[in-house]
Amino acid sequence: MFRRKNNCQSDQESEELQHEHKVNELKYALGPLSGRSLQYCSDACLKRYLDAQNWNVDKSKMMLEETLTWRSAYKPEEILWPEVATEGETGKVYRANFHDRHGSTVLILRPGMQNTVSLDNQMKHLVYLIENAILNLPEGQEQMAWLIDFTGWSLSTNIPIKSARDTINIIQNHYPERLAIAFLYNPPRIFEAFWKVVKYFLDANTFQKVKFVYPKNKDSVELMRSYFDVDNLPAEFGGKATLQYDHEEFSRQMAQDDVKTAKLWGFDQPQSNSRG
DSSP states (O other): OHHHHHHHHHHHHHHHHHHHHHHHHHHHHHOOOOHHHHHHOOHHHHHHHHHHTTTOHHHHHHHHHHHHHHHHHHOGGGOOHHHHGGGGTTOSEEEEEEEOTTOOEEEEEOGGGOOOOOHHHHHHHHHHHHHHHHHTOOTTOOOEEEEEEOTTOOTTTSOOHHHHHHHHHHHHHHSTTOEEEEEEESOOTTHHHHHHHHGGGSOHHHHHHEEEEOTTOHHHHHHHHHHSOTTTSBGGGTSSBOOOOOHHHHHHHHHHHHHHHHHHHTOSOGGGOTTO
């Protein structure tokens, strides 16, 4: 028994050493970095990209370089709440005031509350909130959970296939291993046709993280409750809490977080940012 335990411990230590070696390999392959690229490429970041590519250094390097190019052009860390506040008026996407059982930040998505037509602005709003969710991760936690409420959803409020594909590409390619799980709660039957197309844009790893939950399906409900405390979970997701979105209060929180982001990335004052 003791030998088996020691062997398990030895295997774990060996794997950790191999991963550490891969991280150093990737650092060397990337070459000298500076500024925000250097800040972004922490050891934890490199591990996420390696994990997403099954610890293949060449593929991880290519993926990470594409992200650095995207971040340099899109500048997600510079998006401020006033730029996307209109998108958030209905609470169609927002950060919840609770975590899951693993400590993950939770984003609540309510596609039936769509209130705008600009796909570019909708994307900017989602990217802002993904960055915000990462900013608010507890110490030692790397991932977020998504809760998707289909109340009020219809084909008229549905996002186009191209927009769905672009969203998936950004999440998979530029935020690898950031999504712990996504629960789609009680989607209407008409959503199935949309899903049949969209699922082909998902890689195998992301596909495994998408879970459909139906109130009458005991197994799916139990799976969801294994991730969330029922007392925290809003009634819209089968819990006991009240789902409330106060746009003014949320805007105040985001204004405070914009100041945190400014300090994190080295801005003097978020208000002086030229994008505003």
